[in-house]
Amino acid sequence: MQHVLFYDSECNFPYSSESLLVPGSKIGGTEGSVIRIAEGLSKRYRVSVGQHNRIKHEKSTDHNIHWLTKKEATDSSLDVDVVVVLRRVGDLPLMKWYHPRARLFVWSHDWLFPGPSGFSRASLTWRAKIEMRFLLHACYDAVNVGVSRTHMENIRDSLNKTRLIGPLRDRVRLDYVYNSIPENINVLPESAAYDPTKLIFVSAPWKGLNMVLKSFKTIRQHIPDLKLHVASPGYGYQPAEKLDESLTENVIFLGSLSHAAVLHEMRSALCVFYPANKVPETFGLVFAESNAVGTPVLTHPIGAAPELLTPEQLVDARDTNAIIERLRLWKNGGRPVVRAKEEFRLSNVIRSWERVLFSQGA
Template sequence: MSRDVIFVDPLAPRAYSGAPGALGGLGGTEASLVRICESLAAERPVTVLQAARDGAPEMVGGVRYDRLNLKRPIACAPTVIVVVNSWKVAIKLARMHPDARVIVWQHVFPGRHNRALAPALTAAGITVVCVSATHARWLRDFLGADAPAISYIHNAIPDDLSPDGTPRDRNLLLFASSPHKGLRQVYRRFETLRQTYPRLRLAVADPGYLSWPAGPVPDGVLPLGRTSQAGLARWMRRAICLFYPQDQFAETFGLVIAEANAVGCPALLHRGLGANDEVASDVSQCLDTTDARAIAARIGTWRAAGGDRPLALPRPEFRLSRVVREWTTLLAPTQVRERQSLTLSI
């Protein structure tokens, strides 16, 4: 049977799937891919090809996972190929499969060397899907006149991720990202904040996919290490906020921000950095994090709220069911997508 949609991940450091524990030590890109593919597989055949995978294919959550071999065409004659991040692999697959539609699903800010590949993407009819409007605008500006067609679909959070009445600990903050995403700066700003609120603690959850020096660990830090998704949600429900006051690493989306907001936990973010303002569910979460007094004031407001009332709300446009509808429209045959667009315009 033909597998009509193929997702290709040539860059993940190891194979993964939706099996329990299989996403441990990986990031939001892989988690998003699994969520989207399992949902799409309820309506159509979906295969995920991974360069890091060895051994026999496996079926998990309705999705077929197999090894990527770029030395020969994909055997199942795909109609759509979605390539994660790699422009070179997308161009190669477009040459191998001239009848297939090829899409680059871009999760990162590409390097300068990618500019040279933009005309080849355009010539091959390859389109790019970013993970936020902010990300898409940046990429269009980055590529200029040579840019291919660029759109965006947000990353997805589970439909059932929500507050559950867990009382918040007014002295608990949470950092839940890889340490290369500004943890050194977060530590220093946490030290300064403790001069105002000396009883504060900072729980640090590290997915573990990248070792990165973050400098001396301040007093009051609770190292959580690698934490399951369910475990991380429990910490989010308890914390006063997701503590992310750094201005060095720009998120193209920031899945952990959306997840924290969904369970009622606000995120303290640097205003104007990456997609922070787009993803945060209200403007109070974004401020100038170089201003220690502004950080202390915002934390003071959230601490005073106390109780179990949500301090943030989920964004409906990030819910999995809605995001999957957008992917379904994107992956539909051209004539169907054009008819849907015409209907919406009328």
């Protein structure tokens, strides 16, 4: 039985399967994705997840997954066939040193923004980081796995701008596997009883909360009975007392919720409200899960949003009138019917991971 090791040296807090069940567990979409993919692969493979800040070994009660400390994850006797590094390309040398025969992958979750132009110190630093990123991929024969087709093309665009690695560029292999939604997330009968005055924002504050709050304030001048619920992971949470009070009227801060509670909030809302155009989503797990429970999303066509969502869910975040018009239409019975995309279902995503990790030439 092949052994797959996921290694996460960037998580804010250690996590495990049980974290999805606990309110305030301080995990985000990336950690949730790791948990689900580890659980899905554990049905056919040995699976371990190493974390830099974990202090004790843990085994999942319902799945054959071992949650390892850094010391355990870097034990060369672990007998690993595949290592999937979370985000941090700089961990490739470490993993190759301790697991020399393992095939290496980097599971990227972050958008690669274009660097500063010109020849400033900032520009040169950015270029050096990009060159080193892909040089490590080439030298360690590691596949870069994005979380959507859009994300993979974003990575490819940065790769094509490299100069110093020269012919090694052709050795950098790119692929993508969608993040997953659980099999049991579906539209329920009670989803039809949503509150037409309730909007919800479900994401980390730095992904555009201030922009969303400003948009909401303006929109309420035209649709005053709207209310906005805000749920965020525990890390990086921006409490209401640190925000401009003029932006928090009719805003209800929910803090960090369990996954089940997030789905309940989504089901009861008119839509997921996300009119922000600064931080592209590489996938947008909130988008996929919201559609899966039957709730549309109203967001700017940036990042992977057009790949995940139907056209009627996209709106220019800078066009307040268009947002108001769309909300009025939905509020008055014209809300679009949305469903999950089957390619996002966990069973299909697991098959994609098996293709990437175990196919010939991987």
